[in-house]
Amino acid sequence: MDHRIRTGRYTAQIDGDFVVFLIGIRINKLWKIHKWIGPFLAMPRMLRELRLHPDKGMLGARISTGGRTVTVVQYWRSFDQLEAFAKNPNDPHLPSWKAFNKQVGASGDVGVYHETYRIGAGRHESIYSNMPVMGLAEAGTSVVVGKRSNTARARITAE
Template identity: 55%
Template sequence: MAAVFPGRMSADIEGDFVVFLIGMRFNKPWKIHQWWGALTAMPRMLRTLAQRPELGLLAVEYAITPRGPLTIQYWRSVEQLEAFAKDAALPHRPAWHAFNKAVGGNGDVGIWHETYLVAAGRYEVLYANMPPFGLARAGEHVPMARKGDTAAARRGASAT
């Protein structure tokens, strides 16, 4: 288990980065045969990305919501994220093809993603009594004093 850092910490990452949220919704949870393939495809993709850091994935966090799984991914660039998605030699494209063939638009399973491009320094992070998490795993876990005592200071906004 990761060590907890007592007190307040922040995160720092150099340059622009991407936050990519991707999840699945079990619209008809009893139809396991419809969602099992998509559910098991994500761990294969993430293993490939962990083994090949040059593809651009910096860190990933996992969550289970009441209707399905969610991953929060941190990428170096949107170009690397899109290259991974489009490359037929990597696991995303075959998984996407299989999902469309098996599920398509029948409504049994939903999948979704949101992509956020974050400009350098245009973010704010606070962790209290936490191990490195999220952006602190993608970048650097730093003492709060290094980033500022207020949310505005941490995101680089001028005090008014």
Template identity: 55%
Template structure:
């Protein structure tokens, strides 16, 4: 890790944003032909999003557990997320249609949660880790001065009162 990565830092975003959690759950490990296409569908979606930031995608983090993957995604707006999800020219809609048509036996499941975050509605701290999560998807700034405490970080993300 670089000396900069060893310092405390926080994420800064002055506009609203969306946190989108999406994952799959393998319910039957033996049904590989059912869950493997679902697992493989996420890669092309993420590649498309990273190649086209104008779609409103800010970044993502990928995690795995025993039952399957989970992706934390950061988006500029709910409208951008929805537009990507519903666009037949983007990789999500064809994958979603395939899943609904082919996976009816319960061998694999998918889930998602969407959170709309307003300025002042979040707080983040990173200490001794490379750029990660919201700080990698937005602006990473040193957690010093008024940003050194959780209350200070949250207050700094509130819109100016005029």
């Protein structure tokens, strides 16, 4: 991953439909490390597996923290591929999810969430000014903003 700042204005280009998947963990009881350390360490293992096997469909991911919550924004080629990864007993998600439910369940010690968005072709827009390549631009392609993509409206209606 290249963290160099690219001066100027760029937007993301990605062909076809894709999925944005937000998944996160919230540590509700900090002192119960034995409850949250497993789920906390599971996500890096899953991301490593997905990066090693791009054929599974994940296009890119970015981790963010805020307070007691860690969120991962993931970009997927399709919902079917995301679902296949989540349900496959040979991939790391399903065993981790079962372990979470057994260890944490409804105790309230650790929270998890996810949100899934299906994005149709041409139904997105983005701008990156003086930023490294990141987010959707990293999952797809980073392109220079030109006359035909100078405004948010132009970018979201461009086909």
